[in-house]
Amino acid sequence: MACTTILIGKAASYDGSTIIARNEDSPGGQFEPKKMHVVQPEEQPRTYKAVESHVTIELPEEPMRYMSVPDALPGHGIWAAAGINEANVAMTATETITSNERVLGADPLVVYRPAHGTEGEEGYEPEVVGGIGEEDMVTLVLPYIRSAREGVQRLGELLTRYGTYEMNGIAFSDVDEIWWLETVGGHHWIAKRVPDDAYVTMPNQLGIDSFDLADAEGARREHMASADLRAWMAENHLDLTFAPGSVGFAAQAEATGVADVFNPREAFGSHSDSDHVYNTPRAWYMQRCLNPSDRWDGPGAAHGPESDTIPWCRVPERKLTIEDVKYVLSAHYQGTPYDPYGKLGTEATRGLYRPIGINRNGQLAVLQIRPYLPESCRGVQWMAFGSNVFNALVPFYTNVEAAPAYLENTSERVTSESFYWANRIIAALADARFRDNSAHIERYTEKVGALGHQVLRETEAAVRDLAPEEAPAALEAANTRMADALKAETEKLLASVLYTTSLSMKNAFAMSDN
Structure with a gap:
């Protein structure tokens, strides 16, 4: 599954928070509906069986409550994607990454094989279960860890024991640390702590370079x-x-x-032609935005969009904000010849590289753990659904008993009453007349983002004086306030985009036309 990740250490962020964020993108030709959901301890399975690989795993008793962003439609697994648990530990899973033939030959992926033939008859081959993967990891790990380091240790033990059927990168954070884990073949893995003063860019390619x-x-x-x-x-x-x-x-x-x-990228990773079209350009553009004084273009550039040596992590030129995260994870190569909506370059260059903000974005979760607040309101999960070029990022507290209905009510039915589907409709309409609609999108993004910061500020001023057991109800009320305002602003945007794009329909005609 195609995704893009950015990690920001506490000394590199604007407020001393650790920030981990990932776009979850559906495979080509697919659009997987997503929702936001709080998993209560009684809802967490004690015996877990994967849909994709059929592996069965016994889970510990006494799981913690946690926020998640699972698939909305049943039948092919949970795919919980991202969340923060009640101990204020965050996890994103997973960034699909690449490998090479040497690694996959040395430690083959643990792939599910269905039974072949009829049991009891000659030639029958029983089912062979596979390992764990993106479908499973948040469910298997996040409810049981009290630090980012513990997350690495628990997932590492599961990978060693059960293996995996795919190459993945997984982020963990707490108030002090961020760790990034990469799977290497079927059972091996490496993990590295993100330097406090640095950010990491990850575009579907094994990334750790030292x-x-x-x-x-x-x-x-x-x-x-x-x-x-x-x-x-x-x-x-x-x-x-x-x-x-x-x-x-x-x-x-x-x-x-x-x-x-x-260098793990050399030992375990890949440098294929497809990487230079699909992966490395995204890292190039993110770092171009966050370290703009470097030379990124022309023959004297240290790194171009197809460079194999773009650093895994680096120190930014200034402290990074939530808005920076949203911008780079919505990017489509603005200001370069590679922007599919731009006027620079040629038709060939404008479609040359895979954008970060793509039509197949399903959800973006930005997980922020803030050290200057009580533990009761320390964790915030900023959420966006649909194509990031056309949506807004909205904060919700995670120390709550339930997610707002507007973000949880995603079903198979397409309706503007669902935040997920409203964003999908807006994107499809706005894309058709990008330049005409861009001002509507920009105003919406700024207004919703400003409202989010306002709600956080006003809520935290009140919650500081509450007992820890009183906080969840107050935070849930703030989430409801945010969701109600979000729904109103999203409906206004939908009306504006619908009107603007309707004016440009090819069958337009009026008696006054000449």
């Missing part, structure tokens, strides 16, 4: 990995570190053939 294996095997301050990672890499000749004289190539590495510090 890993301290000695730290992962020892103190685990900033790196964690499968216990046997070094031996497995050595056995399969996966480390591509050039020479014993390279930095981090210790005596132990000379004996094992694996450097203490190596």
Whole structure:
């Protein structure tokens, strides 16, 4: 599944928060309806069975309540996508990433195989269950962890035991730390702590470009990995570190053939032609926006849209905001020859690269853990549904008993009474007359965003004086206030876009036309 992720360390964010965010995009030709939902402890399964892989996993007792963004239509699994639990730990899952033939040959993916033939007859082959994947990970991990580090440890144990049928990247955050985990083959994994003063860009490609294996095997301050990672890499000749004289190539590495510090993107990732069209341009544009003083264009540019060496993380030129996150995760290469809505370049360049804000965006969850507030109101989940080019990002508190109906009522029925479907309708109408409708979208995004910050400010002034057990009801009332205002503004936008695009219909005709 195609997605885009950005992670922002607490010293790089505007208010000292940790921020993790991911677009969830449907595969080509699909549009998966999404909803927002609070999972209560009694709703959490004790025996979990995956729809995709048929794997069955016994889960711990006493799960915590957590926010989620599952698929709205039943039948093919939960796909909980993103959320914050009652311990103010956040998780996004997953960013589909790439690998290479050497890795997949050394540790094959654990793929489900259905039964073949008739049981009891010659040639019958029983079902072989698969591993865990995007469908499962939030449900299996988020209700049971009290820190980002614990999230890495729990998911790592599950991957080692059950394996996975796909390559994925998963983010965890708490008030202090952000960790990024990448699966490597069927059972192996690596995880790295995001530097506090940096941001990370992830566009469907294995991203970590420097890993301290000695730290992962020892103190685990900033790196964690499968216990046997070094031996497995050595056995399969996966480390591509050039020479014993390279930095981090210790005596132990000379004996094992694996450097203490190596580049996972080179060892485990890919640099295919399709990466240069589908993946690397997105990282290039996000970093172009957040470090604009660098040279990104022309023959002297340090990195172009097809560069294989765009950094996994870097320090931004200024502190980053929620609005920055929304902008880069809605981007369609504005100001470059690659913008499908632009006038620069040619018809060929304007469709050359896969946009970040794409028609198949299903939901965007921006998970913010704020250190300066009581634990009762520390977690906020900013949400957008549908194509990010045409929507707005709205904050909702996660320490609540239920999500607002306007965001939870998504069903198969297409209706403007649902936030998901209203956004899908607006996007389809606005795209047809992008320039005519862009001012409507900009005004809507700014008004809804400003209202969100206002509701947060006013709510928190009141909640500070409440006992912890009184806070959820007050936060739920604030969520309802936000959802009611959001519905009114979204309906106004729909009316404006419908009117503007209707004026441009090809069958327009009036008696005054000449």
